[in-house]
Amino acid sequence: MPVSSSRLPPSRLRLAALLLLGSVLCLFPFRHHSPSDGVLETVRERDFINIHTRNTPTTYYEGRHGPTGFEYELMRRFADHLGVSLSLDARHNADSVLSAVREEGDLGAAALPLDPTQQGLLFSRPILELQPVLVYRRGLRPVSEPESLAGLSIGTISGSGTDRVLRELQAEHPELGWRETSELEVAELLSRVEDGRLDAAVVYDHQFRINRIFFPGVERGFLLGKPLSMAWAFPARGGLGLQQEANRFLDGLQREGELDRLISRHFGHDDYLEYVGARVFIGHLSERLPTYTELFREAARNTGFDWKLLAALSYQESHWDPQATSPTGVRGLMMLTLPTAKELGVNDRLDPAESVNGGALYLRQLMDRLPGSIRGEDRLYMAMAAYNVGLGHLYDARKIAEELGDDPDRWADVREALPLLQQQEWHSKTRHGYARGGEPVIYVRNIRRYYEILTYVDRSQQQFLQLAEPGSDEAAAPPFFDIVAPIL
Incomplete structure (x- = not known):
């Protein structure tokens, strides 16, 4: 004869209910999602990671054997680490990468400076040191210190972090002014220095080392400010899961020495440029x-x-x-x-x-x-x-x-x-x-x-043979640059 549940003590009744619930749930397996996992679980469930990047020699480009670039190598390894495929959107500049990550992306990897003040974004641990450097056109008087910049037409890329360094320098040297744009990349900026449309530019040292062989008319000047840190950006709305997994991945590469090997392979060769003429x-x-x-x-x-x-x-x-x-x-x-x-x-x-x-x-x-x-x-x-x-x-x-x-x-x-x-x-x-x-x-x-x-x-889309020809009419070109005037 079945025992009425009303006769069971309350504690026994609760235990029986929990056992019954557990046996039912065993028939319906489910995955536990931590509230912090967010984007990470979404990435794994859809089986690909959506990364916003830029088409540059230091980040991502089509090479002899297919896609390559320092950050592309990292992205590909990270996708493999997660066990998912890689989906890239490279139609970006530095500014638009951050906007896209905030609105729709899983990750931004585009030589981005680590900036905790950015709203709606999280950043990974530092990946690479970003040292700003002032470069100038060969033939100008030597440019070796901030006081040498007076009167020069200087360009940089907005949103890349070099613009931030220039603003810090302007606080000490209020006579300093420059032009900034998000519509150009480093190679295009250097081409303007070489052909005289700019006197100088502020870029990162590793970017100059990669590009300088294509612009022998551009000289290295001096280092500006303290180094920044390159990092990956994640949407804050997506929780901490993907950021934490990226940090574990990058820590592992560092321990194994693979991160240093990648840095050396992509940015370590520059000692013999003059020798090769x-x-x-x-x-x-x-x-x-x-x-x-x-x-x-x-x-x-x-x-x-x-x-x-x-x-x-x-x-x-x-x-x-x-x-x-x-x-x-x-x-x-x-x-x-x-x-x-x-x-x-x-x-x-x-x-x-x-x-x-x-x-x-x-x-x-x-x-x-x-x-x-x-x-x-x-x-x-x-x-x-x-x-x-x-x-x-x-x-x-x-x-x-x-x-x-x-x-x-x-x-x-x-x-x-x-x-x-x-x-x-x-x-x-x-x-x-x-x-x-x-x-x-x-x-x-x-x-x-x-x-x-x-x-x-x-x-290259810019076709060096065309850039080497004189007669480029900047007045007919779109207004690429915003002017940052001296604050005197």
């Missing part, structure tokens, strides 16, 4: 390259290389001078030796078409003769080094790298071993003996740099 190279882009562009394209189609890589190699060899001849007897656009030319079927090394086709074919043969264990860009860089120093010396350097406990299939290790071929201690133990092993290291490095410039020119 950036100013001369930029000039030859419009003066010499157009004559031979189609030859490089044709040779690229026949050998599977990027035509810009062949053009970069040719510039390193001859500065695109078809009559170039070295004291050792190599000649032509691709500077082929006589034995190599005969082997390749090149009858006239001074004929541009024959030289370009022969050089491209020779590089392909070197690539094909390398061991199969060498892959990707390591294979290309070693083939380029062999073009300069010879395949035999490259093999010797690989053996030295192996003897040192390094990886002979990695260019980063082999390039450390190549200079040792100049030391008797090492070259006496090799098959091919002495070589000026430092030269192929510089050779490959320069070609990579020239290739970066050519790639930038090829894809």
Whole structure:
């Protein structure tokens, strides 16, 4: 006979009810959402993260192998960390990124300065130091201190944080004035400095290091103010979950050393810009390259290389001078030796078409003769080094790298071993003996740099060849800049 619940004591009745409720809920599993999770749970449930960014060389752009850029690499890794796909909106400037994050986005990643005063936003932990720097047009009197800025036409990007630094500086130097805009990016700002539409600009040091090779007419002046911190922005309406997960992700990258490696890879190369003759190279882009562009394209189609890589190699060899001849007897656009030319079927090394086709074919043969264990860009860089120093010396350097406990299939290790071929201690133990092993290291490095410039020119919306031409009529252009007047 069933027991009436009315006869149970109140405590037993409550326990029975809770047990019954628990057994029912077990039939209907559900996920617990913390009120602080907000956007994080939404991202996971919809299976993608919506990130607002900017199309710049330091943030996100289409590179040789697809999307790349320092912050893109971080975004992609963060999406993988969350187990979701990545959706980017790169139609932004610095100001509009923040507005979009407030209104609809999950995250903003666009070289944003950490600014706790921004309403409706949360920021991640610092990712990268942002050091403002004053740059100016080559030929002006040296600009080395704030007092040197009087009377100069200075530009900067509003909303990027550099404008904030200028306002702080203006409090100490009320005679300071400048122009600011959110409609331009760093490269466009630097182009205005180089062609005289501005005297100077305030950008971040890492941005200048990346862009300066494209603007050899712009000089580095002096550092302005204290460094700011680059961070990611999140909507405050979305709770703390996504911000906290991003901080855990970034902390992990820092501990593993991956964050430092990414910073070094994207912003660490700037020591040899003058050596590679950036100013001369930029000039030859419009003066010499157009004559031979189609030859490089044709040779690229026949050998599977990027035509810009062949053009970069040719510039390193001859500065695109078809009559170039070295004291050792190599000649032509691709500077082929006589034995190599005969082997390749090149009858006239001074004929541009024959030289370009022969050089491209020779590089392909070197690539094909390398061991199969060498892959990707390591294979290309070693083939380029062999073009300069010879395949035999490259093999010797690989053996030295192996003897040192390094990886002979990695260019980063082999390039450390190549200079040792100049030391008797090492070259006496090799098959091919002495070589000026430092030269192929510089050779490959320069070609990579020239290739970066050519790639930038090829894809850049601003088209450097057009920017280099005089006669730009700023009066007919939209009023990009807001004027910030001195406060005297």
